[in-house]
Amino acid sequence: MTVSPVFALVDCNNFYVSCEKLFRPDLKNTPVVVLSNNDGCVVARSSEAKALGIRMGVPVFKIQREMRQHGIVPFSSNYALYADLSSRVMNTLESLAPRVEVYSIDEAFLDISGVASAVSRVEFGQQVRQVIGNWIGITVCVGIAPTKTLAKLANHGAKSYPATGGVVDLTSPDRQRRLLALLPVGEVWGIGRRLSARLQSIGIETALDLANADPKSMRNQFSVVVERTVRELNGESCLELEEIAPTKKQILSSRSFGEKVTRLSHMREAICEHAARAGEKLRQENQQARQVTVLIRTSPFNANERQYANSATAALPKPSSDTRDLTALAMRLLKTIWRDGYRYAKGGVILSDFHAPGIYQPDLFVGLSGGMSHGAPDRTSARRNGDELMAVIDRINQSGKGHVFLAGQGFKRSWTMKREHLSPAYTTCWDDIPKVR
């Protein structure tokens, strides 16, 4: 007999802000925001900042006045810090539950099917909160339910209503319906802005309205995704716990520039840099890529300016994870889409069509017809020792002792991103460890 599943969704409160405040106790009751790359917009807010009406995703230049007026303290994104604290949280969760799916940097689903009664489920949730709070200093909320979609809503309830003590058990259908009736349909996991508007236009306003809809008809009018959501809202589990992260299907490195790029030489540097970063991620995944895409664009927000956005994709003669192969192709692709006379805001590289090293079936005609227009057909395999070179470069770059890169990535780098409010790397760099006097 199979036990019906019970999921717990553990979600860190205001995660990025909490990470920053952890090392700045002086900011305990101060409104704090964390900014996106380039200090562009707000991506995390402390409860004080939320209370002041600072919206998620708002561009920083639009709230300069409020920032000064209320003394809101901004931080640039410090991903090294957040990733390190995240892995501490996740490791702790793995010691508390038999099966854990790390869903994002600040959330995880736990399988707690073995925890029997309603009382002990809530106790379990409280215990999780206490351990994470005491050991790491991060506050989490816990939502418990028979499906992932309901666990998400339970978590939302735990965050919204302090009287819950940060834990909501939504295993009883009666409680499910009561909470669903209170929530607008857009709060449901998988229902975004567009679907929300379309659903409302046919009279589905609340999460409960959606739960009461006919799954088949939802599939016809929308998609299987919406049908699955309806079933999940009714306690029928359609989404399983994924303990092992599936292998990636694409890797993207892209970034807005700190200053607009107008010269091809600068864009070449930036694209080189992205090809190198993407290659590094690819090697961490122990994969090789065959497809390379380069994309560049002007800022879509500036209506007075001439706009241009384009991308180009091509295949390598055979899969590779060697930065030099990826870069060479990326440079050729960039040349095909570059146009003079624009102020470029962003550029990037996407790698796709992955193969595990060594098991690629080459095309029968590779080397005869020549997939690439330059170089010897089997140029990549002539560098068996390229793997070793890349491994050495990765080791040096990850050691924190220095940075090795191709000259094409540039030395002046006027285009690199702005990070004016960066906190120290408290937990990942010896020089930045806080000192107690």
Next chain:
DNA sequence: TCTGGGGTCCTAGGACCC
């Protein structure tokens, strides 16, 4: 002047085949 980055999945439509 200044608006993030990195992913996944699904669907529709075209190309191509028999």
Next chain:
DNA sequence: TCTGGGGTCCTAGGACCC
């Protein structure tokens, strides 16, 4: 005048997530 039908594969674009 009359102009099939069904299957597969691929890709672009849309929608969603954090």
